[in-house]
Amino acid sequence: MQRREALAKVSLLLGGALSGPTLMALGRLGTPAAAATLRDKLNLSAQQKQIIAEVAEMIIPRTDTVGAKDVGVPAFIEMMINDCYHSPEHRSFMAGLTELEGLKFLQMSAAQKTDALKQIEQKTKEQMKAYNAQTIKFGDNQDLEAMNAVKLGLPFWRLIKELTLLGYYTSEGGMKASFEYVPSPGKLELTKLKPGQKTIVY
Amino acid sequence: MSNLNISAIKSRTYDAIVIGSGISGGWAAKELTGKGLKTLVLERGREVKHVVDYPTAQLHPWELPHRGQLKTGVAEANPVVSKCYAFGEATEQFFVKDAEHPYIQEKPFDWIRGYQMGGKSLLWARQTQRWSEFDFEGPARDGFAVDWPIRYADIAPWYSYVEKFAGISGNRDGLPQLPDGEFLPPHEMNCVEQHFSQSMAKEYSGARPMIIGRCAHITKPQPIHLEQGRSKCAHRTLCERGCPLGGYFSSNASTLPWAAKTGKMTFRPDSVVHSIIYDEKKQKATGVRIIDSNTKQMEEYYAKIIFVNAAALNTNLILLNSTSNRFPNGLGNDSGLLGKYVAFHNYRAGINATYEGYLDKTTDGRRPNSGYIPRFRNLQKQETDFLRGYASGFGADRGQKDDRNGWGEELKTGILKPKMNDFWSVGSHMMGETIPKESNYVALDKDQRDPWGIPQLRISVDYDDNDVKMTKDFFEQLTEMYTKAGFKNIRTYDSNRTPGLDIHEMGGVRMGKDPKTSLLNAWNQLHQCKNVFVTDGASMTSTSTQNPSLTYMALTARAADYAVKELKKKNL
Numbered sequence: 001m002q003r004r005e006a007l008a009k010v011s012l013l014l015g016g017a018l019s020g021p022t023l024m025a026l027g028r029l030g031t032p033a034a035a036a037t038l039r040d041k042l043n044l045s046a047q048q049k050q051i052i053a054e055v056a057e058m059i060i061p062r063t064d065t066v067g068a069k070d071v072g073v074p075a076f077i078e079m080m081i082n083d084c085y086h087s088p089e090h091r092s093f094m095a096g097l098t099e100l101e102g103l104k105f106l107q108m109s110a111a112q113k114t115d116a117l118k119q120i121e122q123k124t125k126e127q128m129k130a131y132n133a134q135t136i137k138f139g140d141n142q143d144l145e146a147m148n149a150v151k152l153g154l155p156f157w158r159l160i161k162e163l164t165l166l167g168y169y170t171s172e173g174g175m176k177a178s179f180e181y182v183p184s185p186g187k188l189e190l191t192k193l194k195p196g197q198k199t200i201v202y
Numbered sequence: 203m204s205n206l207n208i209s210a211i212k213s214r215t216y217d218a219i220v221i222g223s224g225i226s227g228g229w230a231a232k233e234l235t236g237k238g239l240k241t242l243v244l245e246r247g248r249e250v251k252h253v254v255d256y257p258t259a260q261l262h263p264w265e266l267p268h269r270g271q272l273k274t275g276v277a278e279a280n281p282v283v284s285k286c287y288a289f290g291e292a293t294e295q296f297f298v299k300d301a302e303h304p305y306i307q308e309k310p311f312d313w314i315r316g317y318q319m320g321g322k323s324l325l326w327a328r329q330t331q332r333w334s335e336f337d338f339e340g341p342a343r344d345g346f347a348v349d350w351p352i353r354y355a356d357i358a359p360w361y362s363y364v365e366k367f368a369g370i371s372g373n374r375d376g377l378p379q380l381p382d383g384e385f386l387p388p389h390e391m392n393c394v395e396q397h398f399s400q401s402m403a404k405e406y407s408g409a410r411p412m413i414i415g416r417c418a419h420i421t422k423p424q425p426i427h428l429e430q431g432r433s434k435c436a437h438r439t440l441c442e443r444g445c446p447l448g449g450y451f452s453s454n455a456s457t458l459p460w461a462a463k464t465g466k467m468t469f470r471p472d473s474v475v476h477s478i479i480y481d482e483k484k485q486k487a488t489g490v491r492i493i494d495s496n497t498k499q500m501e502e503y504y505a506k507i508i509f510v511n512a513a514a515l516n517t518n519l520i521l522l523n524s525t526s527n528r529f530p531n532g533l534g535n536d537s538g539l540l541g542k543y544v545a546f547h548n549y550r551a552g553i554n555a556t557y558e559g560y561l562d563k564t565t566d567g568r569r570p571n572s573g574y575i576p577r578f579r580n581l582q583k584q585e586t587d588f589l590r591g592y593a594s595g596f597g598a599d600r601g602q603k604d605d606r607n608g609w610g611e612e613l614k615t616g617i618l619k620p621k622m623n624d625f626w627s628v629g630s631h632m633m634g635e636t637i638p639k640e641s642n643y644v645a646l647d648k649d650q651r652d653p654w655g656i657p658q659l660r661i662s663v664d665y666d667d668n669d670v671k672m673t674k675d676f677f678e679q680l681t682e683m684y685t686k687a688g689f690k691n692i693r694t695y696d697s698n699r700t701p702g703l704d705i706h707e708m709g710g711v712r713m714g715k716d717p718k719t720s721l722l723n724a725w726n727q728l729h730q731c732k733n734v735f736v737t738d739g740a741s742m743t744s745t746s747t748q749n750p751s752l753t754y755m756a757l758t759a760r761a762a763d764y765a766v767k768e769l770k771k772k773n774l
Contacts, residue, residue, distance in 0.1 A: 058609060058610060059609040059610065059613065060609075060613070060614055061610055061611060061614070063611055063614060065614075079267070079268075080268065080271070083267075083268060083273045083274065084268055084271050084272070084273055084274055085274060086274055117609065121608075121609075161609065165606070165617075166269060167269075169617070170263045170264055170269045171264045172262065172264045175263065175264065178617065178618055181262075182567075183262065183438060184436040184437065184438050185436070185437045185438075185566070185567035185568050186434075186436050186437050186567065187437055187566070187567040188389065188390060188392070188437060188565055188566070188567040188568055188569035189390060189565065189566055189567060190392055190393055190563050190564070190565055190566075191563070191564060191565065191566040192562060192563060192564070198618070199602070199618075199620055200566065202438075202439070202567070202568050
């Protein structure tokens with residue numbers, strides 16, 4: 001009965017931050033067998049951790065409200081990739097970090113960093129097409145294990161952006177700064193949205 | 203020595219044993235202790251105390267490390283339970299992991315289990331619709347299964363009895379197919395739900411009502427609820443984590459503490475029931491064998507009456523495994539029907555659409571409930587090429603979206619200024635009655651054992667042609683109804699979900715009038731072993747379309763009342 005609502009609730013709780021492909025990579029939507037390759041923990045250098053923090057902060061910067069770094073998003077991203085994603089995503093995430101390292105991202109000016117991310121964002125569109133085509137092809141393939149060993153994961157940009165949004169908007173600071181958090185609404189009633197009304201999160 | 207033995211036996215002897223502490227076992231415990239019986243409640247899982255053992259109940263979203271997502275490996279290691287809508291980071295402690303209790307799927311069957319004090323009553327969807335005369339007379343009228351040995355009038359007072367204690371919210375709708383109960387105030391329908399309800403009333407002249415669901419949530423606490431220490435539901439809708447307010451009914455919040463208060467209950471966790479002991483001379487059951495899941499030792503407990511409330515399929519397993527010279531094929535199984543005629547609810551179909559009215563409105567808050575369309579197919583008489591019919595949920599929701607393009611301040615601002623959708627999303631899902639058949643069965647495997655040395659259960663349950671026809675009809679009829687209500691973008695889907703995921707498995711130890719064709723009589727008493735009562739889902743002769751838990755509660759209270767009267771008359 002409330003099962004449909006329960007599903008809707010999950011996506012609300014996440015602030016809708018995770019898209020279909022991300023949920024699939026998490027193993028909740030697709031066939032679990034197709035994503036069953038486990039992996040070692042990420043082995044991140046201090047520089048790579050800094051890049052994660054920098055990119056997360058560029059996605060959700062500190063303004064008059066807290067930013068991604070303020071609410072611990074960089075560590076959250078690392079933990080989520082480690083705990084909840086599979087080898088293909090580990091590979092694509094590391095590939096993205098390595099690419100930014102090669103570009104000497106941390107030494108760039110603010111404008112150069114913005115340009116670099118714009119290019120990565122642009123490239124992601126093509127990568128997503130390849131990813132989706134591969135998902136369909138792999139879905140038909142019998143030799144899943146061997147294919148998984150070389151399979152591409154969700155692109156770096158997609159992972160880091162969605163995890164930044166998830167981490168930020170479900171953090172205490174990010175949630176309270178952005179929404180009206182009402183854990184015990186005690187009701188369901190009709191209302192009209194007032195102008196400037198913050199989104200209510202339950 | 204013999205004195206020692208006698209005292210050892212005495213210390214293991216009770217008036218009654220209840221196997222299982224879920225929704226029906228909790229009621230058996232409450233009723234039997236309430237009538238003064240010294241009662242042993244056996245629970246195969248751990249103790250879960252109300253509130254203190256709900257570790258995630260009070261957590262804010264940011265306090266769940268993975269924000270509700272499962273870690274890698276959990277879904278892969280648990281292909282069955284991870285399919286359940288309620289299984290997640292905040293609730294996984296209340297579900298049986300696949301490896302913990304293996305079973306054999308002769309046909310694919312998702313067996314969802316909660317092995318702990320309170321069982322699945324912590325996790326249920328809390329819908330509590332009464333069954334009606336149409337349900338109890340169904341098999342006889344339509345010529346399937348066997349005739350129920352009871353009618354609505356037999357159970358109606360017991361529905362009232364359990365509803366008052368459990369706390370059921372609902373509206374008095376005056377429908378013969380969904381009888382009214384002892385209701386606390388109903389939840390509200392929103393404007394689009396009301397629109398659909400009114401539109402159906404007009405288009406079908408009252409033959410297809412849509413009402414607000416009746417559910418086990420306290421909307422206005424009565425003294426009996428306050429006495430249980432329960433309070434008003436706060437609409438947190440985090441129910442499956444356990445409710446610290448006792449806002450919804452569970453064994454943990456309600457019946458078990460009530461039974462404990464009598465001082466008559468002994469609760470024994472970690473007790474996996476192996477079998478029921480049958481005494482050939484006395485021609486009745488004398489006790490229960492358990493395996494202590496910590497020590498792996500077998501122990502025996504004794505009582506005058508035994509209530510089997512292990513949840514439908516495990517109740518079948520225990521009876522099948524209770525063999526003796528008198529009953530080589532399982533306790534009370536002269537008919538050979540034990541384990542057969544298992545059925546479930548067909549939840550595989552759904553429909554979604556949009557509605558473009560009431561765009562000046564939205565909702566504020568949450569509701570642990572939704573709309574309900576009682577069965578309208580083949581209700582008064584047979585009118586289609588399939589038997590029986592389906593109930594449906596109904597819900598309407600005004601969504602919103604925000605601009606998630608780009609990054610930086612623009613993205614941050616965009617998310618703060620969401621736009622309401624220019625439509626309401628509406629949806630229904632199907633809850634179809636399935637026809638119990640001899641070919642849908644559970645049985646013990648001859649070779650494979652579970653970790654406690656008990657034979658594994660083989661499950662062989664599948665859809666049939668009737669289910670396929672009914673699913674097709676659901677699509678046609680709901681599409682027609684949605685069209686008449688002015689809904690647009692109507693989309694239907696068939697999830698083809700595996701039986702079992704409905705978590706409404708029933709039967710195998712069915713009630714009936716004739717010992718040749720049924721296992722239990724009108725009082726849920728084994729025809730051939732009268733001091734054993736089965737009052738959980740295993741006892742169901744047919745499945746109706748309504749969620750079954752309320753009926754298990756009522757049957758349990760009714761059977762407990764009868765059992766104690768019979769005990770006093772020295773008939774047991």
